[in-house]
Amino acid sequence: MQRSVRRTTIPDVLEVALELERKTMALYADFVRVFGDDPELRQFWFHMARHEAAHCGALMLVECILRNDPELGGETKVLFDTSTGIRLRSLLAGYRRELRRGITRERAFEMAVDLESSELEDVVVDLLQVVQDPGWRDQAVKMLIHDLSDMSYMIEKHTKDERLLARADALVERRIGRRGAAPAATGTARRRVTSSRRPR
Ligand SMILES: [Fe+2]
Numbered sequence: 163m164q165r166s167v168r169r170t171t172i173p174d175v176l177e178v179a180l181e182l183e184r185k186t187m188a189l190y191a192d193f194v195r196v197f198g199d200d201p202e203l204r205q206f207w208f209h210m211a212r213h214e215a216a217h218c219g220a221l222m223l224v225e226c227i228l229r230n231d232p233e234l235g236g237e238t239k240v241l242f243d244t245s246t247g248i249r250l251r252s253l254l255a256g257y258r259r260e261l262r263r264g265i266t267r268e269r270a271f272e273m274a275v276d277l278e279s280s281e282l283e284d285v286v287v288d289l290l291q292v293v294q295d296p297g298w299r300d301q302a303v304k305m306l307i308h309d310l311s312d313m314s315y316m317i318e319k320h321t322k323d324e325r326l327l328a329r330a331d332a333l334v335e336r337r338i339g340r341r342g343a344a345p346a347a348t349g350t351a352r353r354r355v356t357s358s359r360r361p362r
């Protein structure tokens with residue numbers, strides 16, 4: 163498939179990424195309300211919304227630092243597929259319409275897997291590099307892996323959808339691979355680790 167990858171300026175990418183992160187946060191925050199009857203699901207979606215809130219805050223900080231020192235962005239080239247922004251914007255608008263009509267927990271997980279599989283989180287991690295603080299970026303990637311593992315655990319526990327679970331597991335593996343960490347535990351083992359952290 164032909165993709166329109168072009169180099170945009172860092173402030174351009176920041177603006178689009180911030181808008182999409184805010185909309186993703188709002189969607190997850192709505193899931194908190196929709197699935198509020200189940201304490202575990204409520205907590206999970208709240209955690210996911212908080213994660214996106216942290217991304218919004220991080221992008222705003224990058225924006226501030228860049229405004230004070232525009233030279234910093236000069237070294238960082240963020241490859242951004244411009245069609246990604248457009249596609250994600252319409253995807254999120256469609257999800258909000260769907261949500262108003264009512265959705266199942268399976269569908270909510272499916273939406274989250276779609277969003278987390280997009281290039282948006284990669285773009286966010288890339289943008290953190292502008293600040294040149296490797297520890298900060300590394301922490302963001304660790305949090306991403308942690309949350310994706312949680313999502314995989316929750317999909318396994320709350321749905322019977324093996325295909326969706328495989329997609330969520332593949333997402334965790336892909337993220338760990340990009341980080342260049344040691345080989346990941348198998349999905350089952352990883353979920354067992356995740357579940358052991360949970361309150362009983
Ligand atoms: Fe995000």
Ligand SMILES: [Fe+2]
Pocket residue numbers: 213214278283
């Ligand atoms: Fe995310």
